[in-house]
Every structure is written in structure tokens, then in C-alpha cells.
Amino acid sequence: xxxxxxxxxxxxxxxxxxxxxxxxxxxxxxxxxxxxxxxxxxxxxxxxxxxxxxxxxxxxxxxxxxxxxxxxxxxxxxxxxxxxxxxxxxxxxxxxxxxxxxxxxxxxxxxxxxxxxxxxxxxxxxxxxxxxxxxxxxxxxxxxxxxxxxxxxxxxxxxxxxxxxxxxxxxxxxxxxxxxxxxxxxxxxxxxxxxxxxxxxxxxxxxxxxxxxxxxxxxxxxxxxxxxxxxxxxxxxxxxxxxxxxxxxxxxxxxxxxxxxxxxxxxxxxxxxxxxxxxxxxxxxxxxxxxxxxxxxxxxxxxxxxxxxxxxxxxxxxxxxxxxxxxxxxxxxxxxxxxxxxxxxxxxxxxxxxxxxxxxxxxxxxxxxxxxxxxxxxxxxxxxxxxxxxxxxxxxxxxxxxxxxxxxxxxxxxxxxxxxxxxxxxxxxxxxxxxxxxxxxxxxxxxxxxxxxxxxxxxxxxxxxxxxxxxxxxxxxxxxxxxxxxxxxxxxxxxxxxxxxxxxxxxxxxxxxxxxxxxxxxxxxxxxxxxxxxxxxxxxxxxxxxxxxxxxxxxxxxxxxxxxxxxxxxxxxxxxxxxxxxxxxxxxxxxxxxxxxxxxxxxxxxxxxxxxxxxxxxxxxxxxxxxxxxxxxxxxxxxxxxxxxxxxxxxxxxxxxxxxxxxxxxxxxxxxxxxxxxxxxxxxxxxxxxxxxxxxxxxxxxxxxxxxxxxxxxxxxxxxxxxxxxxxxxxxxxxxxxxx
Numbered sequence: 001x002x003x004x005x006x007x008x009x010x011x012x013x014x015x016x017x018x019x020x021x022x023x024x025x026x027x028x029x030x031x032x033x034x035x036x037x038x039x040x041x042x043x044x045x046x047x048x049x050x051x052x053x054x055x056x057x058x059x060x061x062x063x064x065x066x067x068x069x070x071x072x073x074x075x076x077x078x079x080x081x082x083x084x085x086x087x088x089x090x091x092x093x094x095x096x097x098x099x100x101x102x103x104x105x106x107x108x109x110x111x112x113x114x115x116x117x118x119x120x121x122x123x124x125x126x127x128x129x130x131x132x133x134x135x136x137x138x139x140x141x142x143x144x145x146x147x148x149x150x151x152x153x154x155x156x157x158x159x160x161x162x163x164x165x166x167x168x169x170x171x172x173x174x175x176x177x178x179x180x181x182x183x184x185x186x187x188x189x190x191x192x193x194x195x196x197x198x199x200x201x202x203x204x205x206x207x208x209x210x211x212x213x214x215x216x217x218x219x220x221x222x223x224x225x226x227x228x229x230x231x232x233x234x235x236x237x238x239x240x241x242x243x244x245x246x247x248x249x250x251x252x253x254x255x256x257x258x259x260x261x262x263x264x265x266x267x268x269x270x271x272x273x274x275x276x277x278x279x280x281x282x283x284x285x286x287x288x289x290x291x292x293x294x295x296x297x298x299x300x301x302x303x304x305x306x307x308x309x310x311x312x313x314x315x316x317x318x319x320x321x322x323x324x325x326x327x328x329x330x331x332x333x334x335x336x337x338x339x340x341x342x343x344x345x346x347x348x349x350x351x352x353x354x355x356x357x358x359x360x361x362x363x364x365x366x367x368x369x370x371x372x373x374x375x376x377x378x379x380x381x382x383x384x385x386x387x388x389x390x391x392x393x394x395x396x397x398x399x400x401x402x403x404x405x406x407x408x409x410x411x412x413x414x415x416x417x418x419x420x421x422x423x424x425x426x427x428x429x430x431x432x433x434x435x436x437x438x439x440x441x442x443x444x445x446x447x448x449x450x451x452x453x454x455x456x457x458x459x460x461x462x463x464x465x466x467x468x469x470x471x472x473x474x475x476x477x478x479x480x481x482x483x484x485x486x487x488x489x490x491x492x493x494x495x496x497x498x499x500x501x502x503x504x505x506x507x508x509x510x511x512x513x514x515x516x517x518x519x520x521x522x523x524x525x526x527x528x529x530x531x532x533x534x535x536x537x538x539x540x541x542x543x544x545x546x547x548x549x550x551x552x553x554x555x556x557x558x559x560x561x562x563x564x565x566x567x568x569x570x571x572x573x574x575x576x577x578x579x580x581x582x583x584x585x586x587x588x589x590x591x592x593x594x595x596x597x598x599x600x601x602x603x604x605x606x607x608x609x610x611x612x613x614x615x616x617x618x619x620x621x622x623x624x625x626x627x628x629x630x631x632x633x634x635x636x637x638x639x640x641x642x643x644x645x646x647x648x649x650x651x652x653x654x655x656x657x658x659x660x661x662x663x664x665x666x667x668x669x670x671x672x673x674x675x676x677x678x679x680x681x682x683x684x685x686x687x688x689x690x691x692x693x694x695x696x697x698x699x700x701x702x703x704x705x706x707x708x709x710x711x712x713x714x715x716x717x718x719x720x721x722x723x724x725x726x727x728x729x730x731x732x733x734x735x736x737x738x739x740x
Contacts, residue, residue, distance in 0.1 A: 001570050002571060007019070007039065007612075010053055011038075014612070018612065020603065024598075029603040029605060035606060041069050063533050063570060064530045069537035070537075076511065107444045114441075130423055138171075145170055146167040174409060190404060193397055202390070205321065206380075208322075208323050209314070216301070216366075219304070219359070225358065320376070342360050460521075490510070533572075534572050536555060539551055555572075586602075586620050596620070603615065626654075661718070667682060669718075678714065
């Protein structure tokens with residue numbers, strides 16, 4: 001049975017859940033069209049219809065749900081299709097029925113046992129039983145463990161690192177250390193040791209990167225720097241060039257000579273071919289190779305200098321806490337100046353290759369820098385060894401702290417472990433019994449399905465529906481089984497197909513009869529004896545008053561089966577917008593003063609300001625349609641959107657239908673704006689329009705107040721104020737307040 005339903009964020013239901021709690025075997029729900037009734041049926045039919053809605057089943061055991069609504073009619077009665085057969089157990093299969101009844105009784109007995117075991121396991125409401133005892137035991141032990149943490153945290157917090165802010169993790173750490181065999185120290189010993197070991201902890205220091213200046217130092221000894229690179233000496237012009245020492249000058253002038261078509265760039269005289277040949281022979285291949293070596297040296301020195309300077313800049317940017325950065329910066333500045341001088345000297349050598357050069361020695365500066373880095377790394381190595389040893393000491397002390405805590409909790413821990421073992425044994429025993437019982441239930445369900453398959457047929461439904469049609473005076477059509485199938489067809493008296501020619505009323509009534517048979521059987525050969533929940537959503541749409549009473553009688557017959565616990569229907573929901581059907585279906589001579597009986601619940605579905613609200617009542621809230629209109633008017637949370645139409649319907653019922661009062665006489669009693677409002681109310685009534693699309697809506701609070709005042713004044717001006725006060729359940733002063 002469904003115990004409660006929650007609706008949220010679906011159709012016109014609000015974000016805050018609307019709930020139907022305390023549901024009974026018979027549940028009556030009244031609401032106007034569009035208020036939200038159909039959504040109730042859809043959620044019962046399919047709880048996954050909306051992820052924001054939910055059902056709560058008694059004992060957590062869902063039952064089969066069958067819903068009669070417009071979707072059911074459309075799904076089962078299509079002009080182009082035949083009806084699915086409904087399998088029911090033939091009453092003549094007495095032996096099979098007895099076997100099924102016995103199996104179901106045994107299955108129900110198992111269900112009761114499972115229910116009892118579940119209650120023993122987790123309590124009637126899921127918050128008790130052995131699982132609660134386990135949870136409570138864990139909570140109590142956790143508090144005892146946490147008390148130790150609070151007691152010693154100020155002195156031994158370093159040993160509790162990682163679990164100081166979580167009592168559950170602290171308890172788990174206690175259990176992890178249950179077999180701790182570390183040395184057992186006193187609290188004073190632990191406190192003294194913790195002051196040193198758990199003090200502000202140093203961290204591992206990264207080593208300083210070692211520089212690589214080998215390539216740069218090697219450049220200082222390059223022989224090309226001190227060599228005079230000049231041309232070939234056995235050429236005819238060599239003697240003069242050597243005498244003047246003008247090799248570099250001639251080499252430079254040679255470039256202009258080649259560009260000037262062999263004309264001397266100095267004297268502007270043409271030269272002989274032999275002169276050009278002498279120049280080429282003087283600056284031979286050896287000269288060219290040595291000149292290239294000088295240029296290569298210049299490039300390499302520049303690259304290696306920049307690389308070393310970048311290494312040192314990187315070290316200075318992140319020196320750590322040990323390196324003497326000030327001294328390193330001084331040495332780098334000295335190195336930078338030497339490298340700048342050397343770069344200039346090499347550039348001069350490139351320009352005048354005949355001049356020997358000597359570079360500034362940087363070996364001493366490099367050695368000083370390397371010493372600074374080496375000394376720092378030695379200090380870092382010593383520091384890191386100390387840190388590593390401290391980590392080892394911390395681990396040892398942490399283990400000793402937990403050994404101390406375990407000894408403090410030794411009695412509590414032993415008690416916890418003993419109780420936990422007993423509870424775990426009990427929980428496992430219950431879980432095993434539940435599992436075995438459920439397996440046995442499954443086997444019995446399979447046996448029931450097989451017996452149902454052997455004993456069911458679709459013909460019994462044909463006979464039952466046709467019998468009802470005949471008894472209620474429907475002689476124009478009947479239902480017949482299609483030979484060699486499990487399908488039905490509808491036929492007229494002359495044998496012609498009737499599905500396409502049925503009236504809306506015939507179709508609705510036949511659908512209802514078909515549904516009544518379906519809830520007593522199944523669309524398959526098995527499942528005819530499954531327990532189920534049934535929903536009737538506006539079952540009298542398109543039916544005249546005679547059929548309305550037939551439908552209500554059939555449904556009330558199902559009520560008696562539920563109350564007598566016969567059959568397989570365990571719960572029924574009836575939803576309707578029809579006041580007369582609601583009063584007929586809820587009538588019971590056993591009900592006193594309209595109070596709900598123990599197996600009944602009454603509900604009204606309202607839409608206030610476009611939002612659906614569910615309201616439960618201890619008694620049948622539906623009186624007459626006229627009383628309902630006044631009840632709506634009395635509500636403090638009445639809807640401003642529909643109040644005008646409520647007022648009009650009251651005036652129509654009381655003054656036009658019952659009193660036959662001339663509306664012109666009523667309007668004549670008002671003046672000015674109030675007369676216009678009176679005409680607005682009464683002209684609509686006089687017009688006789690009762691359709692929803694003709695309704696006029698007002699929502700402004702001031703306008704609503706004026707309409708209420710004119711409405712009240714109509715009763716007072718016509719001397720019917722006593723009726724007004726009676727229907728408003730108020731004396732003079734109260735009615736004044738209500739109209740305001």
C-alpha cells in the first residue's frame with residue numbers, strides 16, 4: 001500500500017514539495033479540471049514520471065499499479081485495433097485456485113517473517129533494530145575516542161596529525177593501532193619529546209645547481225689568440241707588407257679592390273693582372289682557415305658566456321636559504337666585467353687578425369663561485385640529513401603517542417570489540433534469513449505464475465463484460481473473443497464491427513468495464529493474483545447520470561472487497577471533479593457526521609494563483625456545489641484570479657434559480673461605479689454562459705475588494721443579509737471584515 005506521495009516541480013506543482021501523507025486503503029480526491037489531479041494518477045502509475053516526485057510504500061514493498069484515466073482509454077480503444085485479452089482465473093478451477101491460495105498464503109507468511117526480520121534488523125521505520133544498535137555503538141565508542149583527543153590535543157597534537165578535525169577518522173586510527181607494540185612512554189615523557197620533535201618542522205632544502213664553466217675556460221688557451229695571422233711570405237708583395245706591418249690594412253683594402261674592378265682604391269690607377277694574382281696568393285687558404293677560426297672562437301665565447309651568466313642569474317633568482325647570495329652577486333659582477341673585456345678583445349682579433357691578444361683570466365672568479373656553491377650544498381646536505389632523521393623520529397613518536405592512547409582506551413576498546421562482534425553476528429544472521437526467505441518467495445511466485453498460466457483464460461472476461469452490458473441495458477453491442485487469439489473485438493447485434501461506430505459514452509462505459517475486469521485479472525497468463533493498487537481518474541466523463549450511478553456502484557463493490565480483504569486490490573484512489581459523483585461514491589451509511597472512517601482519507605486539489613496545493617480533511621469536504629462556492633469564498637487564501645466567477649455563480653444559484661429575482665431590480669439599488677460592477681456580475685449570469693473560456697478574471701487586490709463589497713451589499717439591500725451571514729459563518733462585524 002502507498003503510505004505517502006510527494007509532488008514537486010511537475011505540472012503546476014511548486015518547487016517546495018506538496019505531500020499526501022497518511023494515505024488509507026480508500027482515498028477520495030476532489031479537484032476542478034486543471035487543478036493537478038491527473039498528475040497524481042500519473043505519478044502513481046509511473047514513479048519515474050518525474051524525478052522530483054516520489055512514492056513511499058508500506059514496508060518498502062511496491063505493488064502493481066493500475067490507473068484508469070484518459071490515457072488508458074486512448075491506449076486501449078483505438079478504432080484500428082482489437083482489444084487485448086484479459087486473463088482471469090476460471091471459477092471452475094477449484095483445485096488450482098486452492099493451490100494458488102495456499103502458495104500465496106505461504107508467500108505472505110514469508111513476507112511477514114521478512115517484515116519481522118527487517119524490523120529486527122532496522123526497526124519499523126528504518127531507524128532502529130540491530131543496525132541502529134551498531135550505529136549507536138559506533139557513535140558511543142567514537143565519542144570516547146574523541147574525548148582522548150580533546151584531553152591530550154594541546155600537548156600531543158603532532159601525533160594526531162591528519163585526524164585532528166574528524167572524530168570518525170580519529171576512531172578509525174584508534175582501531176588501526178589496536179595491536180600497536182611501540183614503547184609505552186608516560187605522558188610526561190611523551191610531552192617532553194613532543195616539544196622537540198613536533199616543534200616547527202624544517203623542510204628539505206633543494207641543492208644549488210652546479211655551474212659548468214669548462215668550455216669557457218678552455219677558450220682562454222686557444223693558440224689562435226696569440227698567433228699573428230698574416231698572408232704568405234714568399235709572394236712578391238710580401239716583403240713590402242711585412243716591412244710595413246700592413247697586413248690587416250691590405251686585407252681591408254683588398255675588399256674595395258675587388259669591388260672596384262681591379263682599380264687601386266688608394267691611387268685610383270689600374271693594376272696589372274699579376275698584382276691581383278699576388279694578392280690572392282698572399283691571402284692563401286691557410287690565412288682564410290685561421291681567420292675563420294678566430295670568428296668561430298668569437299661566436300663560441302659569446303654563447304658560452306651567455307649560458308654561464310644565465311645559470312648564475314637563475315641561481316641568484318632562487319638561491320634558497322643557505323647560499324651567500326651577496327657574495328655570489330659580487331663574484332658575478334666581477335665575472336661579467338671580465339667576460340665583457342674578453343669579448344671586446346676577441347672582437348679586435350677578428351678585425352685585426354695579425355695582432356696577438358691575451359684574454360683576462362676568469363679561472364679565479366669561477367673557482368670562487370664554485371666554492372660558494374659547493375659550501376652551500378655541503379650545508380644543505382647536512383640540513384637534509386637532519387630533516388630526514390627528524391621525520392624518522394616523528395614517525396617513531398607518533399607510534400608511541402597512539403600506543404599511549406590505546407592503553408588509555410584499553411577497557412573501552414575491548415568492550416566495543418566484544419559488542420561489535422555479537423552485533424555483527426546478529427546482523428548477518430538476520431540478513432541471511434531475509435535472503436533465504438526472499439529466495440523462497442521467488443520460487444513460490446514462479447509456482448503461482450505457472451499455475452495461473454495453466455488455469456487462466458480470456459473467455460471469462462468476455463462473459464463478465466457481456467453480462468454487465470446486458471444487465472445495464474446495453475444491447476446494441478457486445479464483446480467477443482477472436483478465434484485462436486487472446487484478442488477481443490466489438491460487434492453489433494448483426495455481427496458487424498462496432499469499434500469505429502461507438503458513441504463517446506458507449507466507448508467510455510465499455511472502457512470502464514474492461515478496466516474493472518483488468519484489475520481482477522491480467523493482460524498476460526500470469527500475474528492474475530498479484531496484489532495491486534487501483535486508481536480511478538474521473539471515470540464518469542462523457543457519461544449520463546444513469547451510468548454515473550452504475551459506475552459508482554461497481555467501484556463501491558470494489559471498496560467492499562478491499563474492506564473485507566477479499567481479492568487482490570489493496571488500495572484504491574478515486575479522483576474526480578464531478579460533485580455529484582463524488583457525493584455518490586463517498587456515501588456510506590456507516591459514516592457519522594461526515595467523518596472519515598478509519599480506512600478512508602479525503603483530499604481536495606486546489607490551484608491558487610496558478611500553483612497546485614493539496615489539502616487533507618478529517619471529514620468529507622464536499623457538500624453541494626452551492627456550499628462549495630461559499631466555502632471557496634470563505635477561504636483566507638482564496639484565488640483572486642477566479643473570485644469574480646465564484647461570486648457570479650453564487651448570485652445565479654441563489655437569486656436567479658432559487659429566487660427568480662429580476663436582475664434589473666437589483667441593479668437599480670446601486671449608483672455610480674457600484675452599479676456598473678453590479679451589472680458586470682449579473683449580466684454574465686443573465687447571459688447564461690457557464691464555460692471556462694467565458695470566465696473573466698481579476699487579480700488586482702483593490703478590484704477584488706470592491707467586487708466583494710458589492711456582492712455583500714446585494715444581499716443586504718435585498719434583505720437577505722441573514723443568508724449572507726449564515727453562509728459566511730460570521731456575525732455582522734466578522735462579515736464586514738471578510739468583505740473588506
